[in-house]
Amino acid sequence: MKYLLSGLALCVATASTQAKQQTKTDTPPLPKNIIMIVADGMGPVYPSAYRFWQDDANTAKVESTIFDKVLVGSSSTTPSSYAKNQAIDGQHTPANSYVTDSAASATALATGVKTYNGAIGVDVHLKPQLTVLEYAKQRGKRTGIAVTSQIVHATPASYIAKNESRRNYNAIADDYLDSTIDGELKADVMLGGGVSYFQREDRNLIAEFSEQGYQYLSDFTQLNKVQSGDKLLGLFAPVAIDNNVDLNYQNPLTQMTKAAVKALDNSNGYFLLVEASQVDWGGHANDMAYAMGEMHDLAMTMEYLHAYVAEHPNTLVVLTADHNTGGMSIGSSGKYNWQPKVINKLSKSPLALAKQLASDELSIDALSSSLGFKLSDSEQSHFVTLRLENQQEALEKQLSKTKTNEKLVTRYYGFIKEIIDLKTGTGWTSTGHTGLDVPVYAFGNGAENFIGHQDNTDIADKIFTLLGKK
Ligand SMILES: [Zn+2]
Numbered sequence: 001m002k003y004l005l006s007g008l009a010l011c012v013a014t015a016s017t018q019a020k021q022q023t024k025t026d027t028p029p030l031p032k033n034i035i036m037i038v039a040d041g042m043g044p045v046y047p048s049a050y051r052f053w054q055d056d057a058n059t060a061k062v063e064s065t066i067f068d069k070v071l072v073g074s075s076s077t078t079p080s081s082y083a084k085n086q087a088i089d090g091q092h093t094p095a096n097s098y099v100t101d102s103a104a105s106a107t108a109l110a111t112g113v114k115t116y117n118g119a120i121g122v123d124v125h126l127k128p129q130l131t132v133l134e135y136a137k138q139r140g141k142r143t144g145i146a147v148t149s150q151i152v153h154a155t156p157a158s159y160i161a162k163n164e165s166r167r168n169y170n171a172i173a174d175d176y177l178d179s180t181i182d183g184e185l186k187a188d189v190m191l192g193g194g195v196s197y198f199q200r201e202d203r204n205l206i207a208e209f210s211e212q213g214y215q216y217l218s219d220f221t222q223l224n225k226v227q228s229g230d231k232l233l234g235l236f237a238p239v240a241i242d243n244n245v246d247l248n249y250q251n252p253l254t255q256m257t258k259a260a261v262k263a264l265d266n267s268n269g270y271f272l273l274v275e276a277s278q279v280d281w282g283g284h285a286n287d288m289a290y291a292m293g294e295m296h297d298l299a300m301t302m303e304y305l306h307a308y309v310a311e312h313p314n315t316l317v318v319l320t321a322d323h324n325t326g327g328m329s330i331g332s333s334g335k336y337n338w339q340p341k342v343i344n345k346l347s348k349s350p351l352a353l354a355k356q357l358a359s360d361e362l363s364i365d366a367l368s369s370s371l372g373f374k375l376s377d378s379e380q381s382h383f384v385t386l387r388l389e390n391q392q393e394a395l396e397k398q399l400s401k402t403k404t405n406e407k408l409v410t411r412y413y414g415f416i417k418e419i420i421d422l423k424t425g426t427g428w429t430s431t432g433h434t435g436l437d438v439p440v441y442a443f444g445n446g447a448e449n450f451i452g453h454q455d456n457t458d459i460a461d462k463i464f465t466l467l468g469k470k
Helices: 002-026 045-054 066-070 102-111 132-138 154-160 169-178 205-211 220-225 252-264 279-284 288-311 340-345 350-358 364-371 377-397 401-424 456-466
Strands: 033-039 071-076 142-150 189-193 215-217 232-235 270-276 315-320 438-444 452-455
Touching: 033 102, 033 132, 033 288, 033 456, 045 066, 045 288, 045 340, 066 071, 066 288, 066 438, 071 456, 102 132, 102 154, 102 456, 132 142, 132 154, 132 270, 132 456, 142 154, 142 252, 154 169, 154 270, 169 205, 189 252, 205 215, 205 232, 220 252, 232 252, 252 270, 252 288, 270 288, 279 288, 288 315, 288 340, 288 350, 288 401, 288 438, 315 456, 340 401, 350 364, 350 401, 364 377, 377 401, 452 456
Parallel strands: 033 270, 033 315, 071 452, 142 189, 142 270, 189 232, 215 232
Antiparallel strands: 071 438, 315 438
């Protein structure tokens, strides 16, 4: 009997263990922390270009990057095929066919709802939509954003604010302070640029945030002193943060992400939105040096988070892009060759060099050493021609001194980029967005949910589920 009983007990115990295991496989535990990263404009060409740029030329093998290690799938990015306020009756002329802007795509990633280009957190009928950040707040998690644009720019705004237009920056800034969830502000940590939208003649939001218990940071060095539990408003530039090349590769996104993670850490978990905002701007400008500088900051952010998740395995990290920008190509004009290391010795970004040239801080003769490669005689003399052309236009059109200088900067910037594109073999098909699918990367608790192809709205739906939404 004794044996029988113990046998029975063993059976029960085994069954119970099996049941536990069963429950475990059926409903895996939800991640405690979720970090969503949007690399604005980062179509699949950018991580490939970054890999080749970083490749160690002394080895035969092309070394893989952090992106290669954590790639899991792809995402389509289309906006709503209905225009703003268009009746949804099944018979419509598609608006914005297949090519999205950052607002519609960020709203899709944040809410799971497709909308028109320009919409911030609202659907085509301007109806406010719940975002994953707001839902995380409702669930008692801490929440934050860390971005390199102004913090009221389309992507971060779509996670916090509701507005019919992404251009209403001041109203979006007001919304960050005026909208609450259960009496609390929606985001505990906000790091990026944008002082000019928060310190205005009609309202001083920085002072109002301070009254709400937020520490105001205005210098990157202050990020080192952040403590867990802090509420932070960090605005490090009047509008956007400077590009990474001109910051001498200080990797502002990596610094802000580290500080945000530290500040948000708590026993109930957090949701953090990180945006590498300016990969897109490099793409719009058709400036591969700019884009690669931003990709490097993103790669360093990913390296940091990969190590963080190894220590905190109950964290999920998802990275995707909202769309592709610029239609960059690796190789162009029929040539089978790409030489990205041409940009390695740039002393400043191409735009900063163009500005220095236009203001005579830098001479055309000295430009070669600032670019880090030798200009040919004909290239050098073309800069002189551009200045003469500019003077001619200014005279004909009676342009002001400021306007004349702006036009000269544009001419010089265009030519510097042209030289870099020729020397590297880089091509471009657009100064805007394109409808290409974008890569999806994920690691940590719940990463398997993002394997394969999905729509950008699916990403929001999966995150809602991982936050416990039924
Ligand atoms: Zn864009």
